[in-house]
Amino acid sequence: MTVTITAFRQSPDRGAGLARDTRVRWALEEVGVPYDVRLLSFREMKEAGHLALQPFGQIPTYEDGDLVLFETGAIIFHIAERHAGLLPSETGPRARAIMWMFAALNTVEPPILDRTTTKLAESEEPWSEQRLRLTDDRIRIRLGQLSDHLGDAEWLEGGFSAGDLMMVSVLLRLKASGLLGEFPNLAAYVARGEDRPAYKRAFAAQLAVFTALSSP
Numbered sequence: 001m002t003v004t005i006t007a008f009r010q011s012p013d014r015g016a017g018l019a020r021d022t023r024v025r026w027a028l029e030e031v032g033v034p035y036d037v038r039l040l041s042f043r044e045m046k047e048a049g050h051l052a053l054q055p056f057g058q059i060p061t062y063e064d065g066d067l068v069l070f071e072t073g074a075i076i077f078h079i080a081e082r083h084a085g086l087l088p089s090e091t092g093p094r095a096r097a098i099m100w101m102f103a104a105l106n107t108v109e110p111p112i113l114d115r116t117t118t119k120l121a122e123s124e125e126p127w128s129e130q131r132l133r134l135t136d137d138r139i140r141i142r143l144g145q146l147s148d149h150l151g152d153a154e155w156l157e158g159g160f161s162a163g164d165l166m167m168v169s170v171l172l173r174l175k176a177s178g179l180l181g182e183f184p185n186l187a188a189y190v191a192r193g194e195d196r197p198a199y200k201r202a203f204a205a206q207l208a209v210f211t212a213l214s215s216p
């Protein structure tokens with residue numbers, strides 16, 4: 001049975017790879033599992049058919065036979081559990097790699113999402129600029145702590161893992177802000193992630209969706 005994921009029919013980022021299906025595509029490419037994509041319009045995401053799979057009306061979802069999952073972290077953990085290549089087999093190193101998945105989603109990403117909210121949903125508010133400065137400073141604290149921990153290491157725990165896939169995916173959203181560039185070792189870490197053949201295939205696949213839209 002082929003795995004099927006859902007993605008934006010027309011991603012607001014115009015194929016920049018920032019929508020969360022890119023993380024799942026990357027994980028599937030890393031472990032060599034083929035997948036189909038069901039593209040959804042914003043309207044279709046809120047219709048009963050999709051809400052039955054994803055009660056919050058979002059993408060991505062993951063379907064494999066009778067199993068339906070949502071939440072990118074849970075999907076990637078499921079993929080990494082079942083296929084070699086994203087989690088070490090030894091108990092301790094495996095737990096550490098999973099720890100970094102949670103750190104990416106629960107500690108590093110929240111202030112980044114807060115920044116996105118300020119930029120996209122609060123830009124007309126009189127306090128928006130001030131709030132953006134505060135948000136950026138909170139992000140800088142996390143980036144500084146992560147930068148200090150990573151140092152000159154290639155990946156967070158020795159070999160590349162799902163923890164790095166999630167952390168790089170989280171940090172990618174900062175590229176345009178200039179904040180990532182303030183921490184050269186983190187910028188290089190993200191570039192190493194983008195340079196992985198599996199990431200390149202995942203990125204190209206989601207970009208092709210957007211390109212197909214804009215071709216005559």
Ligand SMILES: N[C@@H](CCC(=O)N[C@@H](CSCc1ccc([N+](=O)[O-])cc1)C(=O)NCC(=O)O)C(=O)O
Pocket residue numbers: 011012013014018019020021045057058059060070071072073
């Ligand atoms: N916690 C869930 C969050 C899923 C989620 O945020 N999905 C977003 C798309 S990825 C987030 C996202 C959206 C757009 C961009 N962009 O740059 O255009 C980047 C990331 C979505 O469906 N949004 C529509 C809605 O909520 O109605 C998960 O991790 O899977």
